[in-house]
Amino acid sequence: MVITGHFIDYKWRLHKRVLNFVHVPPPRTGLDIADGIYNCLKDWGIEDKIFSISVDNASYNDRVVETLKRNFTLLRKLPCKDYEPKFQHLPSEEDWDNVTSVCEILKVFKMCTNVISGSYYPTANLYLIEVYKVKQVLDNGTNSEDQFVRDMVKVMKVKFDKYWGECHLLMAITSVLDPRLKNG
Structure with missing residues (x-):
């Protein structure tokens, strides 16, 4: 065998x-x-x-x-038990479409997180670029044709604005003063 x-x-x-x-x-x-x-x-x-x-x-x-x-x-060694007692049906096409939409949004979060957490000394100019990418995704999501995405992004944007709203100006100033971001 x-x-x-x-x-x-x-x-x-x-x-x-x-x-x-x-x-x-x-x-x-x-x-x-x-x-x-x-x-x-x-x-x-x-x-x-x-x-x-x-x-x-x-x-x-x-x-x-x-x-x-x-x-x-x-032995409680099987992570997926034989069946799920509350399971009633497979995800619908709409459910799969929603998952795809969420994954597209979360892909940006993952990339930004990898850039920031992969840096030993993340500086404000690095943060600003990545935070801006997240902001763009959230702003675009609020204008999405997909109601599911708009509803999800609306909640995320409120939290994003609350957290980053106060410190974005400080990060912008440090980035403007960073000579590496100057165009010749």
Whole structure:
């Protein structure tokens, strides 16, 4: 039996690795295979990092999955339980559109946060440029054709203006005085 692992790295790239080859002599039972998989995961120290298990359609795999789910659940090692009792339906197309819109807005926040937090000594001129990018996104969002985006951005803009409203003038002055931002 070959046990492969799939994971996403910090750059959101999908990787696939062979974790182990496990010899399970015939006659194979679902319990034997479940034990082989669990022991492999435990040896690798990843038994509490399992999100999903995929198996082929062999008849004994029903027992494998049932045994592993029961073991993971008893040990509280399975982050996604068997089902969500309040789950009623899949997200609609509108829900997916809303998520896409939110991600586009949050992408700017992520980039700005990375610039500021990635700097050992973030100075006012660095902050001003990134804060301005966020302000532009929020201002554009208030004029969006999408009601969902307008409603979300409205709340964000109130908090943004409250927090940055008082100190933006000070940051602007320090940026104006920064000789690196002068045009020849």
